[in-house]
Amino acid sequence: MKKGIGVIVNPFSRQNKRNPDRINKLAYIVGSSGTIAATKSLTELEEVAHEFKDRGIEILALSGGDGTNHITITKFIEVYGDTPLPKIALLRGGTMNTIADSIGIKGDSNQILFNIVEKYHNNIPFKTVKRNVMNIDGRYGFLFANGVAFNFLKEYYSGGTPTPAKAATILTKAVLSALRGGDFARWLFKKFRAQIFVDGEKWPYNEYFMIAAATIDNLGFGFNPFVKVFEKENCFDIVGVIGEAVDVALSLPAIRMGLPLNEKKFIDAAAEEVIFEAEEPMKYTIDGDIYESGERMIMKVGPKLELIVS
Template sequence: MSHPAATTRVRSAPGTVGLISNPSSGHNRGQFEHICKQIAQHPLIHHRITRSSADILNVLEEFAALDLKILAINGGDGTVSAILGELLEKRPLPALPQIALLPGGTANMNAGDIGVRGSLRKAVDRFCQWSTTQGAGGDIAKRALMRVVIEDSAAPRYGMFLGGGAVIHGTEYAHREIHSRGLRDDFSLALGTLRTVWGVLRDDPAFNRHITTTLTLDDGVPATHDSLILTLSTLHRLAFGMQPFWSDEPGSIRLTLMEQGCTRFARTFLSIVRGRPNSNAVPASGYHSHNADRITLQMSGNLNLDGELLDVDGQIAITASPELEFLRL
């Protein structure tokens, strides 16, 4: 059984609102001018545009002088991870603000779980209206991020979703065959997932590549698996409502691993992503789910961290960050 969503009904304290937009993110392209006009009608929002990751720290330092209480992000999962990574790693603000996520990217998995609902224009309008009332309505959801350190890498990375094995090939297919045709959000991810499942069932080498993974949870004993699907996240709900984690163990990072050769794959996979794992979803059948605050992977292959492809050949250390408060509207 997955953890219940950690949300509470609150009225946020009044304070300065800052918004960072990435105009290159999926849904921003083609309608960013209109979005900017929407935001400009609400002078309480301090809107800044970043065109590369090098701009992020300067904007956050500018916001520090404004005594920021709410930080909104208009971009995709990668933009969110880059901004929150700088916020957590560099600590440019005197205190961590509440975070509001707008679905400006292609997939918007993070915003789908803990962000502002609706299409980008509707979400921006809802957030702008909320900013004038300073907290009328809305929930606060608490989530950590994963701090990811690759062996011999210069700097840590942050993210809320990490996937390997068939996840990589499904992502590649979605970018090549689905997103390129203008399909985005949950529908595109659902199509990519279904195509991945079909590829695994047909033993298609384009989708059925697996990786040898040695996994250590917190201070536990390392265990090696031939991993078909590897998923880690601090989110409670993934794309199109998937809830593929069922462990009741303590820990902010949630992990599901399906081994190569896992039995009754199609039926068990569908039960897992619906959040109702069937009786076959057990380690003896090749299905594992755990929660932890520290996870170490030893592997050689690719991982998808919130849309960024990581090439790993050695050890990767994953720890849970302090929790942030996310405004859900």
């Protein structure tokens, strides 16, 4: 007997707020094949996670962007414990859909869910991929970054609607400012001091512009620095940026093309556990959501999830 599809909708995501009727459309599409829940708080999300676990749903579909997915997956991992999560469908319902893009998910929320319901109802196999998440101080996500990336996202989210054009404008501004030693580049590329231990071995630097880590091969905005992410099973790729601001700015085109990193400007490794010991509290992002921790933070490889591509 089929256990059904469980759909989680974040009513506060930018895309869903701009399309308030989307919830009704998704409910119509899923019909009797599952249940849809618009969760407005972490408490409601936890209640729905327990309900879905008790029912034994076979597919968990998420309507929101990267941040919604990260928060929902974190809560479901907490609730499910040692029980494996169901297959996960990312419905591309947010401003940033980096994770969905990285594994090749196409279409809008309605199209994606319709395809899933049709295949589920007719017992047609799904095309899926498996990806680990990272456990970052008890939160789970596919993509971590601090330093330059944290500052970039603050600029990206400030003053107006985030768009690809706005991201391109910020990148151009960063390169031009770095070339002339401007204030914007000094702020954006401000270094932080930390000792970083990768699988027990200390990296040989104490200052970085940025640390980024991922279990996907895309940082977002077209950048592909994670060339070691599939080097071995159950790991994540961690990249440290150590060159000068102008060097990093001039490396951006090569990073966008996924070319090997310059060892004089970057250090990277396929890792299972990373310990940060910084000189001040760390500010960072997980799948685009912004956080702050203490001076010490542990990041380790988390469970492997099965994601529906089509």
